[in-house]
Amino acid sequence: MKCKRKEKSKMTKRSGREWLIYIRKRLRNDWQIYLLLLPAVVYLIMFHYMPIYGVQIAFKNFLPVKGIIGSEWVGLEHFRNFFKSFYWKRLFANTLLLNLFSLLFSFPLPIILALMMNQVTQKKFKGFLQTTLCAPNFISVVVLAGMLYLFLSPTNGMINKLIEFCGGKPVFFLNEARWFRPVYILSGIWQGAGWGAILYTAALSGIDPQLYEAATMDGANKWHKIWYIDIPGILPIIITMLIMNTGNLLTSEFQKTLLLQTPGNIAASDTIGVYVYTAGLEGAQFSYTTAIGLMLNVINFVILIIVNKVAKSIDQSQGIW
Amino acid sequence: MKVKMSTGDRIFTIVNYTLLILALMMVIYPLYIIVIASISDPYAVMRGEVLLWPKDISFIGYERLLKHKDIWIAYGNTILYTVVGTLLNLVLTLMTGYALSREFMGKKFFNLMFVFTMFFSGGLIPTFLQVKSYGLYNNPLVFIVMGAISVWNVIIARTFMKSSLPEELYEAAVMDGCSHVRYFMKIVLPLSKALMGVLVVYYAVAHWNDYMTGLIYISKRNYQPLQVVLKELLTSLQVTDTMSSMLNDVQDNELMMRVAESVKYCAIVISTVPILALYTSMQKFFVKGVMIGSVKG
Structure with missing residues (x-):
């Protein structure tokens, strides 16, 4: 914990060039970490974040032929319809x-x-x-x-x-x-x-x-x-x-x-x-x-x-x- | 020296044990009765005579079930999905868990990216549309790719690696010029057997019991997993089409009903025994596993 804090205070004092060297050094050590993380990140993007992006069809009139982007916006109509339903x-x-x-x-x-x-x-x-x-x-x-x-x-x-x-x-x-x-x-x-x-x-x-x-x-x-x-x-x-x-x-x-x-x-x-x-x-x-x-x-x-x-x-x- | 129990404590202990044994019986008895009903004569089951011991041992239910081709195709599918899926789960979860247990640039960002998905999701329909657009609808790959990583299990893996492998070990390895991948393969994996045990059971059970994926993403009969076929067999108030095709040579309507019941008991047995066996063989890891998972962070 202490060590980390020291590092942080050092980081704030670094000049631009020193920063670049620092980042390069970190990457040289850590690129394998990103490699290990890559599949999981791709998975999360494909199966969690893309669907979250797709949530916009809640405000659209989604038609499969038009796709998510191509479908027209209808605002809060679906929400209104829901609360109107019996x-x-x-x-x-x-x-x-x-x-x-x-x-x-x-x-x-x-x-x-x-x-x-x-x-x-x-x-x-x-x-x-x-x-x-x-x-x-x-x-x-x-x-x-x-x-x-x-x-x-x-x-x-x-x-x-x-x-x-x-x-x-x-x-x-x-x-x-x-x-x-x-x-x-x-x-x-x-x-x-x-x-x-x-x-x-x-x-x-x-x-x-x-x-x-x-x-x-x-x-x-x-x-x-x-x-x-x-x-x-x-x-x-x-x-x-x-x-x-x-x-x-x-x-x-x-x-x-x-x-x-x-x-x-x-x-x-x-x-x-x-x-x-x-x-x-x-x-x-x-x-x-x-x-x-x-x-x-x-x-x-x-x-x-x-x-x-x-x-x-x-x-x-x-x-x- | 043993401290003598007071009367109050003795009563407490007796009540406690009685209640626990009662709870034990309530859990075991429904499972037990399914097993004995599956090997008893269907008529004896109907008359309510099969309560403690099997009666007039008969394997007619199992014989009928053996003829039910659909269920065996589905059984094979589920074994395949479970084995391949669990292997992929294990590899990905250990890799990710290790990465997140280290210090590196952007760690906070990645942590947040993982944890956020536990609290907010796109929901059923947007997920369905995306997965369909990847060409995974009616594609058996969906059973392996969907749920390839459970964030919850990644957190378990991360916490385990953080708490059970001393930081000095890593520092010493790095001093000797060991890279992350090498350290992960040579040191972390051999020391994570308990973790792997827990992960295998969690993932294998999830695959084996997975009903939703088949229900939503698969309409082709040949790809369906066990749970979907079981559902047709088990949760109906009448004898369904699947059932009657299996029993159409039985003339007597009453007998057909009885055998249909018997088939249900047998289906429950054959679908549940493998997973309970896996669980019992791995159960020593569990208290530990759950404890790791509950640690905040």
Whole structure:
């Protein structure tokens, strides 16, 4: 760190010619770095920055024959059309509610799980727990959806068999709007809670064991140790994760939603992500759906920046950048 | 000396273990039941008799699945995409991660260029149009080129190389006239095995489970990956066309339904076992891997 600062002060005093020599020297040493970076930079330009450049079709009437540049400008027409449409409120509400409930129910669970696993003293059992609880994370979203279709089937799904056994009436879970969010979120927890806990487990393993010893001396029980040592110890990570998740409140993945969407649950499963996919790719309304996607991206970006600022204003060391 | 547990702590421990074992069962049981249902008689599954052990062992589902040509073409495709794709991912990610872990002119700029893509993207449609304009629509290369680098994994690689390889090592190597590429090949790579383990699993899983690329960029049946074909098989409320073509020799409607169910269980097993096997064989790297990724910067 000190060394760097010195170099900087030197740099400001350099004359033009010295600068040239300096740059030449740096390049002689570092050209290989740029070589190593080249493929990645080309990739990012092709697959991330070119699409960002292509976002301009949100303000144009994109026609494939005319191309991105050749299509005519229409200003904010697509945005206006979206807010004039009768479904925009439903799309926004569905997206926001799905994410909000997901955050509410899926966020605390990995933390609790990590705290619980941290209390396990047998190393082998702990390792087994961790390996097994993480396994569902590696199951594909298609297989997860397939499992839900099998288990929740109204005729021979296991869950409905159980309901019938207890004297209830079978429920067509995947065809009822009010069941869409619970199914989506609970299956998400089943799949992701163990994996999400790893992060907190790693943070917990970094807590100084002396703190526990001292607490034991003072007569603290396990509950006290969790409350006064573990939770404060992982609070920074919890806040960082909360920020990242809040920044995702209006993002809309479409794969799982699309896979679980049926004619019956569309009132709850029609989210912005799915709409952009179906209207954009299947309906070929390129400009219109780009506008919707762009709006969402900008909103998310702004939310993220605000949340990050707020976190930083509370405590300088918080925040994700 | 072992400290004696107080009654409160003992109750706490018992409750804790009970809950954890419950969680364990909730994760394992759905997976277990799929395995035993796949090798049981379809009628026994329907009657709800297959709950703890397989009953009337039957491989009719697997036999039917073997006849399903589409799924095996897709299976081969996915293996190919996964192997080639992961290799490319690994090479590019290690190269990039190494470069970004060094000090050089313009480092800040490149860092920003990478990180920005994590927070802002063009979105589905502009990406689709660009990729199509590159001639990658209906081109199997799309499975390898798209997602050739994940910025998140580059950050993991960079952080790993920064934190586990001492700066003195590099300085000593440079003193001896070692170039970046040579240092990277001869010293960094041999010392990054744990990192490679994590990256291989992350990337291989992503390729294996990739459903979106096939859905969006491929319409030709022969290029489709496993997940797309699986989707047709698994997520339908009725017996679909794919299914009925596989089962058209079965006369009895009821039997057809049963066998269709059985095929689904089998399809889940054959598509998920490889990836879970890879994960279990590499899992020792994970806590470390996730920890590296979580370091800020």
